[in-house]
Amino acid sequence: MDSTLPIVIAGALVGFAVGLTGMGGGALMTPIMVMVFGVNPTAAIGSDLAASVFMKPFGAVVHQRAGTVRWDIVRWLLPTAVPAAFGGVFLLRALGDGDDLQQRVKYVVGTALMLAVVGMLARMWLDRRRTAADGMGGGDGEDARVPVRPVATLLIGLVGGVIVGMTSVGSGSLIIVMLMLAHPRLKANHLVGTDLVQAIPMVAAAALGHLLVGDADLGLAATLLIGAIPGVLLGSLVSSRVAGSTVRWALVVLLTGSGLAMLKASSTVVVLGCLAMALLGALTAVRDRRSARAEPAGTTATPETPETPEMAGVPGSG
Secondary structure (H helix, E strand, C coil), X not given: CCCHHHHHXXXXXXXHHHHHHCCCHHHHHXXXXXXCCCCCHHHHHXXXXXXXXXXXXXXHHHHHHHCCCCHHHHHHHHHHHHHHHHXXXXXXXXXXXXXXXXXXXXXXXHHHHHHHHHHHHHHHHHHHHHHHHHHHCCCCCCECCCCCCHHHHHXXXXXXXXXXXXXXXXXXXXXXXXXXXXXXXXXXXXXXXXXXXXXXXXXXXXXXXXXXXCCCCHHHHHHHHHHHHHHHHHHHHHCCCCCHHHHHHHHHHHHHHHHHHHCCCCHHHHHHHHHHHHHHHHHHHHHHHHHHHCCCCCCCCCCCCCCCCCCCCCCCCC
């Protein structure tokens, strides 16, 4: 049966999620290709990276025009991120060949997905902590001029590049969290813009490596893009109208299930893992509502700021 239309639809759904939340592209597309469409894990990784090469510039252009790219940080990321992403491809091939390689790649991708879940939870926690500190006057506030930390940034590029080259996961869900930890006062939109710009050459290097070893299926990548590009643009348009926190928790649940399934966890473990994340999300939402109602009388609550393309709905972040 021709799977072109289902793949286009899958690309559109993933693109919509990326446009809506600014994360989850590779973390969603690769496991969908493997578990739903039966694509070999290495081919899914290479094809996802090839598609990402064309998706990333959409968001990067938005940030460049808005002046929210820290080029000094980009310059310290790329010397390690680009060669690490390219080398990660060959590190992946060193795991073996044939069916053994495909099975080991599933474990590698599953581990990366669980790291992505941790990264997404950490990002939400850091965002909440920074917002609370700024609102109480106890934080230093965001600053677009935070000095770059060269050694930490080089290490982020190295670690992130290897993970992206091996799994296609992490350019938006892991590296941005590491950047937040290394530069905690850097403005959120500058974090996203900087991550998007540095991801273009990094992802391109990884895609080139997979193309050289014969993993990237350009036809599959093109089919994904047919749905992903309009999906990511539509997600960006509605990002200010949908509660981003709700969608992010849905992604956490989905990635938890996908990661555990790729790691060959039992159905019981997969269900319990997803239920645990869903419960955590629900408890967080209840606590937020109680905190909003408990504000001192006479204090004007600040309405929730709609998520802008720079913050959560930027095309191409994954």
